[in-house]
Amino acid sequence: MAEEVIIEAGHAAKNYWRDLWKNRELLWILSRRDLLVRYKQTLIGASWAVIRPLATMTVMVFVFSKVAKFKGDEGVPYSLMVLAGITIWTLFSTTFTQISHSILLNSNLVTKTYFPRLIMPLSSVVVGFVDFLISIGLFLVMAVWQNHLPGWQIILLPFFLALTLMASLAFGLIFSVMNVRFRDIAQLIPFLVQIGFYACPIAYTSSLVEESQGAWWYNLYYLNPMVSIIDGFKWCLLGDGSFFKVSSLYPTIGLIVVALYFSIYYFRKEENSFVDYI
Amino acid sequence: MAVIVAQNISKKYIIDHQKAARRGRNFRDTFSEKFKHFFGKGQEDEVEQEEFWALRNVDFTVNQGDVVGIVGHNGAGKSTLLKVLSKITEPTEGRVSIKGRVASLLEVGTGFHPELTGRENIFLNGSILGMRRQEIKEAFDSIVDFAGIEKFLDTPVKRYSSGMYVRLGFAISAHLSPEILIIDEVLAVGDADFQKKCLGKMRDVSQSGRTILFVSHNMAAVQSLCNRAFYFEHGLLKMEGDTTHVVNNYLSHVAKTQLERYWETPEEGPGSDEVRFRLVKVAPEYQPGKQYIDVRTPLKVQIEFWNMEERANLNLSLHLYAFTGECIFNVGTTSQPFDKGLVSATLDIPGNFLNDGSYMISVMVVKDTSSVLYQFSDAVSFEVEDHREGVTWYGKWPGYVRPQFNFQISQAEVLV
Numbered sequence A: 001m002a003e004e005v006i007i008e009a010g011h012a013a014k015n016y017w018r019d020l021w022k023n024r025e026l027l028w029i030l031s032r033r034d035l036l037v038r039y040k041q042t043l044i045g046a047s048w049a050v051i052r053p054l055a056t057m058t059v060m061v062f063v064f065s066k067v068a069k070f071k072g073d074e075g076v077p078y079s080l081m082v083l084a085g086i087t088i089w090t091l092f093s094t095t096f097t098q099i100s101h102s103i104l105l106n107s108n109l110v111t112k113t114y115f116p117r118l119i120m121p122l123s124s125v126v127v128g129f130v131d132f133l134i135s136i137g138l139f140l141v142m143a144v145w146q147n148h149l150p151g152w153q154i155i156l157l158p159f160f161l162a163l164t165l166m167a168s169l170a171f172g173l174i175f176s177v178m179n180v181r182f183r184d185i186a187q188l189i190p191f192l193v194q195i196g197f198y199a200c201p202i203a204y205t206s207s208l209v210e211e212s213q214g215a216w217w218y219n220l221y222y223l224n225p226m227v228s229i230i231d232g233f234k235w236c237l238l239g240d241g242s243f244f245k246v247s248s249l250y251p252t253i254g255l256i257v258v259a260l261y262f263s264i265y266y267f268r269k270e271e272n273s274f275v276d277y278i
Numbered sequence B: 001m002a003v004i005v006a007q008n009i010s011k012k013y014i015i016d017h018q019k020a021a022r023r024g025r026n027f028r029d030t031f032s033e034k035f036k037h038f039f040g041k042g043q044e045d046e047v048e049q050e051e052f053w054a055l056r057n058v059d060f061t062v063n064q065g066d067v068v069g070i071v072g073h074n075g076a077g078k079s080t081l082l083k084v085l086s087k088i089t090e091p092t093e094g095r096v097s098i099k100g101r102v103a104s105l106l107e108v109g110t111g112f113h114p115e116l117t118g119r120e121n122i123f124l125n126g127s128i129l130g131m132r133r134q135e136i137k138e139a140f141d142s143i144v145d146f147a148g149i150e151k152f153l154d155t156p157v158k159r160y161s162s163g164m165y166v167r168l169g170f171a172i173s174a175h176l177s178p179e180i181l182i183i184d185e186v187l188a189v190g191d192a193d194f195q196k197k198c199l200g201k202m203r204d205v206s207q208s209g210r211t212i213l214f215v216s217h218n219m220a221a222v223q224s225l226c227n228r229a230f231y232f233e234h235g236l237l238k239m240e241g242d243t244t245h246v247v248n249n250y251l252s253h254v255a256k257t258q259l260e261r262y263w264e265t266p267e268e269g270p271g272s273d274e275v276r277f278r279l280v281k282v283a284p285e286y287q288p289g290k291q292y293i294d295v296r297t298p299l300k301v302q303i304e305f306w307n308m309e310e311r312a313n314l315n316l317s318l319h320l321y322a323f324t325g326e327c328i329f330n331v332g333t334t335s336q337p338f339d340k341g342l343v344s345a346t347l348d349i350p351g352n353f354l355n356d357g358s359y360m361i362s363v364m365v366v367k368d369t370s371s372v373l374y375q376f377s378d379a380v381s382f383e384v385e386d387h388r389e390g391v392t393w394y395g396k397w398p399g400y401v402r403p404q405f406n407f408q409i410s411q412a413e414v415l416v
Helices: A016-022 A024-038 A045-067 A078-105 A119-145 A152-181 A184-199 A206-210 A218-223 A225-238 A246-277 B027-038 B078-085 B118-128 B133-147 B162-174 B192-207 B219-225 B243-252
Strands: A004-008 B002-016 B049-063 B067-072 B093-099 B102-105 B180-184 B211-215 B228-233 B236-242 B260-262 B275-284 B299-307 B312-322 B327-332 B336-338 B341-349 B357-367 B371-384
Touching: A016 A024, A024 A119, A024 B118, A045 A078, A045 A119, A078 A119, A078 A152, A078 A184, A078 A225, A119 A152, A152 A184, A152 A225, A152 A246, A184 A225, A218 A225, A225 A246, B002 B078, B002 B211, B049 B078, B049 B211, B049 B236, B067 B078, B067 B219, B067 B243, B078 B093, B078 B102, B078 B180, B078 B211, B118 B133, B118 B162, B133 B162, B162 B192, B192 B211, B192 B219, B211 B219, B219 B243, B228 B243, B236 B243, B260 B371, B275 B357, B275 B371, B299 B312, B299 B357, B312 B341
Parallel strands: B067 B211, B067 B228, B102 B180, B180 B211
Antiparallel strands: A004 B093, B002 B049, B002 B093, B228 B236, B260 B275, B275 B299, B299 B341, B312 B327, B312 B336, B312 B357, B357 B371
């Protein structure tokens, strides 16, 4: 006969992960919805996905290399470095933002129907990821044009990609839960993303930071898990010429794994009461 | 076989009286509260938190094939119960075990996205309700047909009329094939034609042996569709059992009725210097075994007032208002002279005259057929419940009156 479901206070559904797997179609449909809706009633439609990263890169390269006269690492074209940095940072910041808002944006579903709530943050990753694919295509075109093609290091790209998505989940999930009760989070997020943009090696390279080893902020800089991920990602695309301190990666991995474990735990603990506070 | 067993379930909400709602709190509020508590301030004067039990110690069992109607006033805990059973919110205490695939319809068209087309929304809504992609594909043509929106399949639903929107939403949910179906007041929306379609579909589902839990304020529908009923009041399961029994009990408790107003002495009664009311009363002649007024019930209105003047030419005028404020009728007595003292009057409102609904009565005392001595507004109020025989349609019966005029139909000629 059919399965038996127990509903009880604080009862973590035994089959949660199986339910999540069973609902994978819903996950796909929700992501598809977000993708479809995105460029509805626009004139040029999906072209926006190409125009936006291209325009951002152009402005940044102009401002940082022509006006502020920033230098990249030796033997690495500055514009390529910026584009690589923007690509991975945009992936992190958009997925992080989307995840943080995912529960609130779907509040009509939360109050009227049940499915494992993790589906909402997970499905919201897809939009950011599609943007990322377009952006990386753009990078490859630019790399051919500048005659600086990626080397063997590119095979490690999926690893850094996975770390980025894990990081945005780890931080995004906690925020998405808090956002349900405290709308302050919605105010805080754009601000955090803006700080992150300057605190991470996007427009500059970490080798500049290495010159200030004694400074009080030197260790703080590497506490930011995104620093080593971005360095690693740039190294994958730009080769050995790009600065990457491998030893900075280990604490990052540790931090992300712990944070992810904790945030999933927190999410699972709170998800059944979302509807009471939303 | 028991498919739903609820043991002692309770659901508690905390209501903040100072802040209007739980909705959208911010850090500062919580921090400043904590801060004040830390310094031993602000416990009594600042935030009054009140516990509110939306459900309290509810126990019941639902067997396979049961069609259970859930009745009760607004805020009695019906919707909370459905939310608990649908796993949308978890109970504060207690335990429920459910055997079988559950589908909940708490809303028509849950998750519809206005920018997406009808076609896209069918897949979106179907998935949200728990259908597999393959199932939706198989049911697709039938859904479109049922909703009658072929022409608009590729139009964004934001351009749909509200009727089309609701029809599409219901068409999708009608193609669910769960073992247990939970429905909340879906019938409250849509026109009569649509409600009829919904009820027909629900009857089909129940006849196929599936279990249904159905919240509704439409007593006629509950009585026709359900074999059992639960009556909730203030979060408690007040009564359960045979539908007719439970519904009768519920209806006899329906509030907002004040059938009688009575005052001992002229000093207490409402009125003016010339007249004082003693009694305004609606005395129903209930149907056998019923304790509430339905469309068949004859009503006798009794009015008594003290006349304080000698030899006054008086008459009574009675207005019956629908709850919406329209006057349904106005009847008056003849004008005649009365001595100082008590005057009494009765009015018969026959059965099979008023339609179901809420009504109020106002009474006026008029002197010399021209000047109003006193108008007693909303003196008494009562509710008329629905009752139908020999019909299978349960939409709202239109009109304020439902008289049974002599209306004959016959075969005039036979075509050979």
